[in-house]
Amino acid sequence: MAHLNQQTLLVFATIIFASAVFLHLTRKNTSAVRLYMVQSSAIAALLILSSFDRFSPLLIVAIVATVAVKIFIAPYFFYGLIRRHQLKFSVNTYLNTPVSLMVIAALLVLTRSDFFSALAVLATSGDKMLRLAFATVLISLFLAINRKGALSQMIGILSLENGIVAFALFAGLEQSPGLQLGITFNILIWVIIATVFASMIFRKFGSLDVTAMKKLKG
Amino acid sequence: MLAMFAAGAFGALLLQQNDRAANLWGNCLAIAGSGTGLIFSGAALLRGTIPVFVIDSSFPLLSLSLRFDQLSAFFMMIISLVALLCSVYALGSVRHYYGKYSIGVLGFFYNVFIVSMMLVVTAHNALFFLIVWEVMSLASYFLVIYERRETASIRAGSLYFIMMHAGTAFIIFAFLLMYRLTGSVEFEAIRGGIGAASPLMKNAIFISALIGFGVKAGIIPLHVWLPSAHPAAPSHISALMSGVMIKTGIYMMIRIYFDILSGAYLWWGLALLVIGAMSSLLGVLYALSEHDLKRLLAYHSIENIGIILLGLGSALVFSSFGLNTLAALGLAAALFHTMNHATFKALLFLGAGAVIAGTHTRNIEKYGGLIRLMPQTAFFFLVGSMAISALPPLNGFFSEWLTFQALFQGVLAFDVVTKIIFILSIGSLAFTGGLAAACFVKAFGITFLARPRSEQAAQASETAMLPRLAMAGLALLIVGLGVFSGMVLRTLATVAGSMANLQGAETADVAQFKSVSIQNGFAVTSMPAIFIGVIAAAVAVTVAVSLLTRKRKTATGPTWNCGSDLTPRMEITATGFSRSLITIARGVLRPSSETEIEYHDASSYFPRVGTVTTSLHDIYQTFIYKPLRDLTTIIAGQFTKVQSGNINAYILYIFLTLIGLLFFLDLQS
Amino acid sequence: MNISEIPYWLLQIMLIPALSPFFIGVTCRIKAIMQNRRGAPVLQPYRDLRKLFQKDEVISEDASWLFRAAPYLIFAVTLVIGASIPLVTTALPNSYTGDFLVVVYLVALGTFFLALAGIDSGSAFGGFGSSREMMVAALTEGGLVLSLLTLALISKTTNLAAISENIGSLPLTSFTPIILAFISFSIALLAETCRYPFDNPATHLELTMIHEAMILEYSGKRLALMEWASANKYLIFIALGANLFFPRGIAGSLEFVPVMLALALFAGKVLLFCLAIAIIESSIAKLRIFRLPDLLFTSFVISVIAIGLVN
Amino acid sequence: MILLILIAAPLLAALASLAVRKKILVLEIIAMIVAPVEFVAAATIATQVYRQGRSEYGVYLAAGALETVVLITVALVGLAATFYSIGYLREEVRKQIIGFSRVRQFFILFHFFLMAMFFAVITVSPIMMWIAIEATTLSTAFLISFYNKASSMEAAWKYLIINSIGLLLGFFGTLLFLTPGNDAGVDKFVDWRSLVESGGSMNPTLAKVAFIFVLIGYGTKVGLAPMHTWLPDAHSKAPSPISALLSGSLLNVAMLAILKYKIVADAAIPTSFSRSLMIYFGVVTITIPAFIIIVQKNYKRLFAYSSIEHMGIVTLGIGFGGLGTFAALLHMIYHSLAKSVLFFSAGNILLKYGSTKMQKVRGVLSVMPVTGVLLLIGFLAITGMPPFGLFLTEIYILSAGIADHLPVVIGVLLLLLLVFAGFLRHIVGMTLSSYKAPDTTPIACGESGYLTVIPPILLLSLLIVAGFYLPAPIKSLLDSAASLING
Structure with a gap:
């Protein structure tokens, strides 16, 4: 994606990162889903942008x-x-x-630290975006830790996945469209199954609070 | 021979539907197998050849290498001998179990047990050794829990198995260290390569081997499994375990300290001496306080292992100074006592088995007067008791004498610290002898003499033919080994001299009238002379007295009891018998005694029934094993908290691991 | 062994049983005198034995063959020991049973059967006697072995005759460990021979007796043998004390005159021992049974010190 | 071609099962046909690899020595589990715990699960492998929640979430590893071989970061502590044949992924890095279950923790390298066999006693003699008692580490002892103690059916034989796999 303006990329990266942060802030499940949609849209935009330099029909299918x-x-x-x-x-x-915000800040600092510079070798278009994407990964993981709702956890995981995809895009690690398709298919199945489970859990436990599930220990 | 045992084992398993057939098959093949083993090892021992069998396996490092060198052949002979007689005994005695427990399973594990012991003492590859060693523990574990409907058996078995496994962990560690030093697990190769090891390594090997094999041998304080495991097994198994199996620990100590590991340090021998002294003295004291016949015998095994270790320890001290001749003497003493203990302990356990079969109880207080009901068993038990109490002219005396001599030489040879340890060892050996005699006066006296103390005892009857035959064989062996100890010693001296570290050491001269001379006449004794002397004197006295008094009549009457009627309740009990000694030793034994008195009325002036219960606080449990177990449980409780049931926490673990590792990486670069 | 040795061998074997009742009598007599009694004549023990041999005997119905056989065996053992220790000469080459450990353990053999016989009758006394006897015997063993070991180490041999010979040729200056060992041995001697402060050989009172309790059920010839055996043991220990620790005067060869001189000297030494024992018995009280171990451990510790002082 | 069969057969079976209406027997027949086919296919591949060093189909599927080792365990446990499932489900149907639709669901997911595992093993693409392993998570999620109880839902949810997170991290690591292939061409198909080849050109620090991510990611699936938390829940709640497959096969498959990345990482950085990491994880992974086992109250969880512990041993062995690697691979095979036997016996016990609490299970040896013996022998095998092979492999692993990692070896020896003690206590309590029937519902003595005992008996016999004799082909496969890993 070398042909793209650094600034444009940074905007997308910031959107992805910011939506992950906002996921932490929001109190509503609906807005969480909306934030996820925003994040995904940014990813989709990036995907489309990146597809310009190596056009193929399969890639289009994959992106769609x-x-x-x-x-x-x-x-x-x-x-x-x-x-x-x-x-x-x-x-x-x-x-x-x-x-939570302090923890996020700490994680952000972490991605700014020295050890991360190793990843900078990947950066084809400036390591700022990479760092942001990586921060997204960590923050999404933190979301899954911090939230007790099953739905939030699912969104956290999907956001984590978005972060990884973003990272891959910024580092120029595109895979062949076939694989892209496979991964997407996988995620689809995952979303379906997780939703079914969430629904079943709601029926069994009367809420989506995962902390209610603590019978299995020791 | 292996085939015979294998056939015995699996045949018994197949025949488990039919108790009789399984018994016959399993034990007869065990007899045949151990008979072959006896001939084979005897031949190897006497001819001095070293048959070697090596079969390569498909696994790395492992090879089935068997070597019948002198030491192996000697132990093999003991095993075969005792196993042979125990099998004969078993043929007659396992009938109790018909219909109750599977005879086939018993036969299977019995045969596996024997054959694994034989392989243990002949294996010359560490891995192969470990395998058969564990198989031996495994088989004996199943024999211990054979009476599996008894909770006590199961508990004893578990303790036994865990202790064995712990011991094995140390043994594995010892071998791993050797592997690290020499890159090999073949004994021959280890022996060749280990010479240049650092002192630290050698000491580590010494300590871990001591602990590992010490558990098997039952040295104090690693003995806790022994008093409960040996009694739990059927009696012929107890005989094998106590008489033979614990000696495999001794065998490996000898193998490692004298054959494989060259250049012993002084403190090794001293440590063995101290442990030996402690084990022998404490073992016999615990035995004194025991009222369970088989437990009592089991504690005596600890005592005797202690005596063996005294011999071994002195040998190791001598060897560390390069005094090979003296070292061979100590080693020969240890070997001799090993063999002796195997015979008399087996005999005693078999006798105890016969008594228990007759009375259906193991509580010594319930016996009494059995000498009339089971005269032959009583006689054999008496022989065993005399031998274990080291009374001349039986074999136990000679090996203790030899051990004494080895220790005496230590007092002569060394400077103050070493000398004091030797002196104290001598003292403990002397006290041990006296206390063992006291204990067996109690064991034999309370069991067989005076009046029956319970219904069961009054209705006991003599055991079957084959068990008596087995006991007779062992009794004969005891007398024979005692009387012909000179010749035996000569063989043992060559065994001791065959160790790599003691090459070519001369131990003893066997001179005219089979008298044994140690250290150029420092000590001389002749067991045949003692035997003949005592017998001749006794015969002469009997003849003379009966000639002198042939006109005098002998009447029988009730025992005088100050005019009151005598009941068995008035006889001395085992508790009473040993109480004074236990009270004296209360500092080490920590006895507890509870006195319960029931009164006729509330006035508490007229007691109706008084009961005194004495027992010992198990200081090892209280101070070593229980804290260890509690600590483990506490730590385990903490670890259980890891699995808290909270999924957020679980994700947090992953997160922290990730961050932690990334930081670690940062630190590295 | 040649023909000329035979008389000396006979002397060696017969000496202990022949003289032991006499010295028992002597001890009793001395004690009596010290207690202002007239006492029985010194030959009274011989008369007692004769009387007992001539009596019929009653045996407990609960007793087994062991009870019957024990007296013979115990007596025989004392005979063997008597023949094994140096009495009047060190020249009899007894390298077969002359080892001090053999002697100690033969003593234990006698004790073992004595204790068993005590239990066998089923009487309450016998059992307690056995219990106490075994306790004392077990605790004595350490002191006994180590005190004799002191001598063995000094003379570099464990053969009693050789020890006797060696100690006799030592200069007096090296006597410190020997004296210590002797103290230790004396305690063991009193314990083994059932003397004050361990046992009261004169009573049949259940609180005090050990040895007598065990033989309570015996009568007739077996009682005679038991008493005689115990007398033998008494003399044996005194002889050991006399000839190992103070061996001066013991004959070094098998000639008539030195042997007879040695015999006389031996008798004198034994008499001294009897006197000492009688004095002890008359002047101290019997110890409580649970104080005995202290004394016996003292004996053990003294021996340890003695060995520490050797060379 | 045969490689394709391995994937096609379970796929077809799954589809066929999907089409079945009403007849359980048909489902059973399909499974019974497919399982041997898969096994034979796997065996054929193994022979091919033994003879030619590699078996390939097109550019997408291939199996080398390392893959074959894992493949064997998957196929073997799969075969046994198929037959055991039939017996197990029959009994449950008989007890009316489940009905036809559940049985069908079971078999469909079972086939998918197997297919995913086979595919993960033989695919040459790291990404495809990732997808396949993710597919195993998805296909087993419903198997774990099979009984629709609250606790099994809980287990399945934790399984799903934790593994997803883990695998996403693994995916991240995978992407990082793909960078060297980046330069060559954007659409180039990346397979393991090209990854290893281009490994040398990789930035070392990047390789380290990537390996950390992969290790954590796939380590979650392997059950390396502290990412193991899902494992005891999932393994204990799944139906027993699935537990056996999870423990005996899936863990190995995930381990295979780690091993492959280790080879890649070792091409870029000194092996000491991956080794020390694996030693670290190995030790932690042995420690935690070793302690928990002592105080465990549930026998299926007990076995699950034991699986974690054994994965720790395998990891440790690889970390030690040398003979340890060979032993670790062999250990995987032995562990699969032994653990399957244990889970099968656990299934039998559960069928009989209706409880997974050890306290309620007493006197197994009297109630079900065969299962009792299986449990006892299985326990001895899994705790590394000779003459079972696990003993040897554990010794090998320790001997590989003794030279450089003395404290670790000492610690592990003690931990193994702890495991043994804990196991002994529990197993003895269950099998040997005497059974007192409750007055209300006494348990009938006897086994639940021959199909529930024959598979474990056969596996056990195989384990015993393999403990005494290691066939030359297997050995050479292990040798070449080990040399691949050791580099």
């Missing part, structure tokens, strides 16, 4: 599939889940917002 899964199907499932179980506000965290 990705867009479909990430922007439409996954949110659709999530919305369905929210609708069915009236889950609009069921957001519960371990750390309160300020502390």
Whole structure:
């Protein structure tokens, strides 16, 4: 993606990163899904941009599939889940917002630190974006840790995946479209299964709070 | 021979539907196998050839290498001998189990047990050795828990198995160190390559081998499994375990300290002496306080292992000074006592088995008067008791004498610190002898003499023919080994001299009238002379007295008891018998005694029933094993908290691991 | 062994059983005198034995063959020991049973059967006697072995006759360890021969007796043998004390005159021992049974010190 | 061609099962046909690899020595688990725990699961491998929640989430490894071989970071502590044949991924890096379960923890290198066999006693003699008692580490002892103790059916034989695989 303006890329990277941060801040499940859609859209845009220099029909299919899964199907499932179980506000965290933000800041500092410079060799277009993408990965992981809601965890994981894809794009690590398709298909299945499970869990436990599941220990 | 045992093992397993057939098949093949083993090892021992079998395996490092050198052949002979007689005993005695437990399973593990012991003492590849060593533990474990509907057996078995496994861990460590030093697991190669090892390594090997094999041998404080495991097994198994199996630990100590590891350090021998002294003295004291016949015998095994270690320790001290002749003397003493203990302990366990079979109890307080009901068993037990109490002219005396002599030489040879340890070892050996005699007066007296103390004892009957035959064989062996100890010693001296570290050492002269002379006449004794002397004197006295008093009549009457009627309750009990000695040794034994008195009325002036219960605090449990177990449980509890059930925590672990490793990487670069 | 040795061998074998009742009598007599009694004549023990041999005997119905056989065996053992130790000469080459450990363990053999016989009758006394006897015997063993070992180490041999010979030729200056060992040995001697402060040979009171309790059920010839054996043991220990620790005067050869002189000297030494024992018995009280171990351990420790002082 | 069969057969079976209506027997027949086919195919591949060093189909599927080792365990346990499942499910159907649709669901997912594992093993593309391993997660999620109980839902959810996160991190690592291929051409198909070849040109620090991610990622699937947390839950809640497959096959497949990346990483950086990491993870992974095993109350969890511990041993062996690698691979095979036997017996016990609490299981040896013996022998095998092979491999692994990692070896020896003690206590309590029937529902003595005992018996016999005799082909396969890993 060397032909693209650094500035443009940084904007996308910031969008991806910011939506991950906002995922931490939001109190509503619906807005979380929306934030995910924003993030996915940014990824999709990046994908499309990157496809300009090596056009192939299969790639188009792959991109379309990705867009479909990430922007439409996954949110659709999530919305369905929210609708069915009236889950609009069921957001519960371990750390309160300020502390969460501090942790995020710490993670951000971490990605700025020296050890990360090794990854800079990957950067075909400036390591700023890479660092942001990596920060997204970590912050999304932190989301899965911090949130007690099953839905938030799922979104966290998907956001993590977005972060990785973004990282790959910024580092110029595109895979062949066939593989891209496979991965997308995988994610689709994952989203379906996870949604079904979330729904089943709601039926068994009466909420999507994962901390209710603590029978298995020791 | 292996085939015979294998056939015995699997045949018994196949025949397990039919108790009788399984018994016959399993034990007869065991007899045949151990008979062959006896001939084979005897031949190897006497001819001095060293048959070697090596079969390569498909696994790296492992080869099935068997070597019948002198030491192996000697131990093999002991095993075969005891196994032979125990099998004869078993043929007659396992009938109790018909219909109760599977005879086939017993036969299977019995045969596996024997054959694994034989392989243990002949294996010359560390890996192969470890395998058969563990198989031996495994087979004996299943024999210990054979009476599996008894909770005590299961508990004993578990303790036994865990201790064995712990021991094996140390043994593995010892071998791993040797492997590290020499890059080989073949004994021959290790011996060749280990010479240049650093002192630290050698000491580490010494310590871990000591712990590892010490567990098997039952040295204090690693003995805790022994008093519960030996009694739990059927009696012929106890005989084998106590008489033979624990000696495999001794065998390996000899093998490693005298054959493989060259250049012993002084403190090794001294450590063995101290452990030996402790084990022998404490073992016999614990035995004194025991009222379970088989447990009592088991504690005596600890005592005797202690005596063997005294011999071994002195040999190691001598060897560290390069005094090979003296070292060979100590080693020969240890070997002799090993063999003797195998015979008399086997006999005693078999006798105990016969008694238990007759009375259906192991509580010594319930016996009494059995000498009339089971005269032959009583006689054999008496022979065994005398031998274990080191009374001349039986074999136990000679090996203790030899051990004494080895220790005496130590007092003569060394400077103050070493000397004091030797003196104290002598003292402990002397006390041990006396206490063992006291203990066996109790064991034999309370069991066989006076009146039956319970219904069961009054209804006991003599055991079957074959068990008696086995016991007779062992008793004969005890007398024979005692009387012909000179000749035996000559063979043992060559065994001791065949060790790599003691090459060509001369130990003893066997001179005119089979008298044995140690250290150029420092000590001389003749077992045949003692034997003949005592017998001749006894016969002469009997003849003379009966000639003198042939007109005098002998009447029988009730025992005088100050005019009151005598009941068995008035006889001395085992508790009472040993109580004074235990009270004296309360500093080490920590006895507890509870006195319960029931009164006729509330006034507490007229006691109706008084019960005194004495027992010992198990200081090893309290101070070593229980804290260890508690600590483990506490740590385990902490580790359980890792699996808290909270999925967020689980993800956090992954996250932290990731961050941690990345930081680690940062630090590295 | 040639023909000329035979009389000396006979002397060696017969000396202990022949003289032991006499010295028991002597001890009793001395004690009696010290206690202002007249006492029985010194030959009284011989008369007692004769009387007992002529009596019928009653045996407990609970007793087994062991009870019957024990007296013979115990007596025989004392005979063997008596023949094995140096009495009047060190020239009898007894390298067969003359080892001090053999002697100690033969003593134990006698004790073993004595204790068993005590239990066998089923009487409450016998059992307690056995228990105490075994306790004392077990605890004595350490001191006994180590005190004799002191001598063995000094003379570089464990053969009693050789020890006797060697100690006799030592200069007096090297006597410190020997004296210590002797103290230790004396304690063991008192314990083994059932004397004050360990046992009261004169009573049949259950609180005090050890040895007598065990032979309580014996009568007639077997009692005679038991008493005689115990007398033998008494003399044996005194002889050991006399000839190992103070061997001066013991004959070094098998000629008539030195042997007879040695015999006389031996008798004198034994009499001295009897006197000492009688004095002890008359002047101290019997110890409580649980104080005995202290004394026996003292004996053990003294021996350890003695060995430490050797060379 | 045969490689294709390996994937096609389970796929077809799954589709065929999907089409079955009403008849359980048809499902069983399909499974019974397919399982031997897969096994024979795997065996044929093994022979091919033994003879020619490699078996290939097109550019996409290939198996070398290392793959074959894992393939054998998958096929073998798969075969046994198929037959065992039939017996197991029959019993459950008989008890009316489940009905037809559940059985069908079981078999469909079972076939998919097997297919995913086979594919993961024989695909040449790292990304495809990632996809396949992710597919195993997805196909087993519903198998774990098979009984639809709250606790099995919980287990499945944790399984799904944790593994997804782990695998995403692994995916990240994979991407990082792909950088060297980046230069050559954008659309180039990257396979393992090209990765190794271009490994030398990789930035060392980058390779290290990538390996850390891969190790954590796939390590989650392997059950390396502290990423193991899903494993005891999932393995204990799944139906027993699935537990056996999870423990006996899936862990090996995931381990294979780590091993392959290790080879790649070693091409870029000194082996000491990957080794020290693996030693670290090995030790932690042995330590945690070793302690938990002592206080465990649930026998299926006990076995699951034991699986973690054994994966730790394998990791440690690879970390030690040398003979340790060979032993680790062999250990994987032995562990698969032994652990399957244990899970099968656990299944039998569960069928009989209806509880996974050890406290409620007493006197197995009296109630079900065959299962009791299987459990006892399986316990001895899994704790590394001779004459079973695990003993030898553990010794090999320790001997490989004794020279450079003395404290580790000492620690591991003690931990193994701890495991043994814990196991002994539990197993003895279950098997040998006497069974007292509760008054309400006494348990009938006897086994649940021959199909529930014959597979474990056969596996056990194989284990015993393999403990005494290692066939030359297997040995040479292991040798070449080990030399691949050791570099």
